Amino acid sequence: MTKLVKDAFSIETEVDFSEKELLEIISCLTLKDEIESGYSDKFHLHHEENIVKHVNHILSSKISGYKKEKSFTIYFTHDVDWVKINTPLSYLKSGLSGTLRKIKWFSFSELYHRRNLIRFTDELIAFEKIHGFHSIFFLPSSNYDPFNRYGSRVDLNDKTSKDFFQMLLSNNVGIGLHGSYHARYKNSYAEEAKKLAEALNREITMHRNHYLNFDPANLWQQMENAGIRYDFSIGYIYDQGLRTTLPFSFKGLDVLQNRISNVTGIPLLFMDLPDTLTDKEKTIREFRENIQILKTYNGTASILFHAENLCLYPELFELYSQIIDICKSEGAVINPELK
Secondary structure, three states: OHHHHHHHOOOOOOOOOOHHHHHHHHHHHOOHHHHHHOOOOOOOOOOHHHHOOOOOHHHHHHHHHHOOOOOOEEEEEEEOOEOOOOOHHHHHHHHHEOOEOOOOOOOHHHHHHOOHHHHHHHHHHHHHHHOOOOOEEEEOOOOEOOOOOOOEEOOOOOHHHHHHHHHHHHOOOEEEEEEOOOHHHHOOHHHHHHHHHHHHOOOOOEEEEHHHOOOOOOHHHHHHHOOOOEEOOOOOOOOOOOOOOOOOOEEEEEOOOOEEEEEEEOOEEEEOOHHHHOOHHHHHHHHHHHHHHHHHHOOEEEEEOOHHHHHHOHHHHHHHHHHHHHHHHOOOEEOOOOO
16 A cells, blocks of 8 residues: 555655555545445536545645655646537527526627637637746537537537637647546547547647546546546536645546556646635635645645636636736746646
8 A cells, every 4th residue: 555655646755654544545535435425416426515525634744745846836727618609509598698697608799700719718828828827728529519518519620619729729738638528438538539639630648527527436547548647637616625635646546456547636626617706705715725735735736717707707807817816926836847
């Protein structure tokens, strides 16, 4: 067990973890409690009211003492759920926008002209360049399915999508696979990664699952088979915090084969949702607390803002700007290259 834990955190020195501590670390990294409890809500996701966990400060402090890193790292990322926005579902959302509190969407005119999201994303990238970093964009490649809530709204063969991809490539941003909602069941990650790589003429080595709907037991083997080296899926949708309770990137522990994976897991600390703005002061306060945890232990985590949400909600863009400023002021290393 000692070797597993040392390899997971790339610790090269001798360690003095007790057997209880080793078991607890392995339990945290493999999400053992979630696998055994089987909590699931209507979206087939783990029920976060039951699994939101507090940081394990005792283990975090001990692990941090053995690691070489002397600074903490933040990766800013964007999941791209929509590119082709003139779809039947999109027009329905436009019709409901303003009539239902939680639905805000592009106007019919914006849907017709289609390029609004591309133009905004280009401006978003320029904004991030001013702050000195290139973010990572996760793109879906599963079969285009505009009528399905969980389906892909990105058509790889559509001109708008091709223009969007070319804009990303010309800006030299990071690009990863946004694995489909059903990929965990169909084991289709390798096929999806290959399709995206062919569409972009670029190697795909990063991944985050749509709706964070991954299988904790099979994730690492599935990622390896798809040629993925970095996974960003382990986090919460409805809350901010560290799902493993440990503020570090780590090599995945393949519980089915009792081995260390070649894939590095980078925890998701924060995901944007319109509800994030319900109590902005609380959101910022909790985020500052989480950043202090990362800083204390020289940890690593990612932050997710959806491009279409930033485009639709100016106040969310203001929050994004604040979060960037907080990370910079606390001395975070932002979006270093992943090799």
